[in-house]
Amino acid sequence: MVKKMNDFEQSMAERVQRAEQILDRYLPAEEGYQKTIFEAVNYSVRAGGKRLRPILMQAVYEMCGGTDSQVIEPFMAALEMIHTYSLVHDDLPAMDNDDYRRGKLTTHKKFGEDMGILAGDALLNYAYETAFKAFDSGSTDRVAEALRVLGWKAGMYGMVGGQVVDVEENGKFVDEATLLFVYETKTSALLEAAFMIGGILAGASQEQIHRLELSAKKLGIAFQIQDDILDVVGDEEKLGKPVHSDERNEKSTFAAIHGIQKSSEKVKEYTEEALEILTPFPGDKAFLEECMGWLTKRDN
Numbered sequence: 001m002v003k004k005m006n007d008f009e010q011s012m013a014e015r016v017q018r019a020e021q022i023l024d025r026y027l028p029a030e031e032g033y034q035k036t037i038f039e040a041v042n043y044s045v046r047a048g049g050k051r052l053r054p055i056l057m058q059a060v061y062e063m064c065g066g067t068d069s070q071v072i073e074p075f076m077a078a079l080e081m082i083h084t085y086s087l088v089h090d091d092l093p094a095m096d097n098d099d100y101r102r103g104k105l106t107t108h109k110k111f112g113e114d115m116g117i118l119a120g121d122a123l124l125n126y127a128y129e130t131a132f133k134a135f136d137s138g139s140t141d142r143v144a145e146a147l148r149v150l151g152w153k154a155g156m157y158g159m160v161g162g163q164v165v166d167v168e169e170n171g172k173f174v175d176e177a178t179l180l181f182v183y184e185t186k187t188s189a190l191l192e193a194a195f196m197i198g199g200i201l202a203g204a205s206q207e208q209i210h211r212l213e214l215s216a217k218k219l220g221i222a223f224q225i226q227d228d229i230l231d232v233v234g235d236e237e238k239l240g241k242p243v244h245s246d247e248r249n250e251k252s253t254f255a256a257i258h259g260i261q262k263s264s265e266k267v268k269e270y271t272e273e274a275l276e277i278l279t280p281f282p283g284d285k286a287f288l289e290e291c292m293g294w295l296t297k298r299d300n
């Protein structure tokens, strides 16, 4: 029996399709001497995934009154490229050494380790080449500020910094403050970029951008704890990657320290806080709120 989609699932499916069409427009043609890198980049981006970061960025942009596709679309594509590069590098033998991601062979398994490294490097650079295209909209100051936030949240003070601590702490007992630092950087930082850039490009006030950053921080922690839970109790087929990878890699996670029950309560608590912070925004936030609630109840 085919299950009918509810309204939220329907709009989510439409938004995923829109995000993928936008991404597709920026992907390179597979031709020329360096054809292999184009193929590896396209394979990595087209492998699937929830497309959450561009969808969240667009939803925040709309909630803040933004209407210019010329300014938001290059940033939506750029953020998904950065997210994809992080997954490609995270799967490498020197890091998690995973063979499957999103139900498909990981990039290094398909193209070799050398191309896996280069595909990640290419995606990171190409993300900025793509984001720069937003200058064509003429919103120079907003685009410059959005680029600053993108570099900051994706780099050493954001996602890369979190990954450094995560890698160094492998196999060791991690205290709660360190764990929270890792979640806030490795996972929340790109969600903060999505929320903040959506607000910045729509002309949100400083106070609103601060709220967006804080809301995304809480959402990212909830999202990561849910990810830990799914690694213990999730379904390999739905996830498209092997479960129990944290245990195999001797990772201290919230779920390993506190158990599933307490972790689920924390997911709920952080999600409620994330939603509460957005209350003062006057725009239409129905989709954004539903999406945030769904994210932390997800099974993939």
Ligand code: GRG
Residues within 6 Å of the ligand: 048, 049, 050, 051, 052, 085, 086, 087, 089, 090, 102, 159, 160, 163, 186, 187, 223, 224, 227, 300
């Ligand atoms: C290698 C610099 C570098 C960073 C890697 C993002 C990351 C840091 C590692 C990937 C593994 C991981 C558990 C990251 C935390 C964030 C997270 C849960 C990513 C998965 O995001 P989803 O669920 O993935 O949005 P899809 O496949 O749906 O896009």
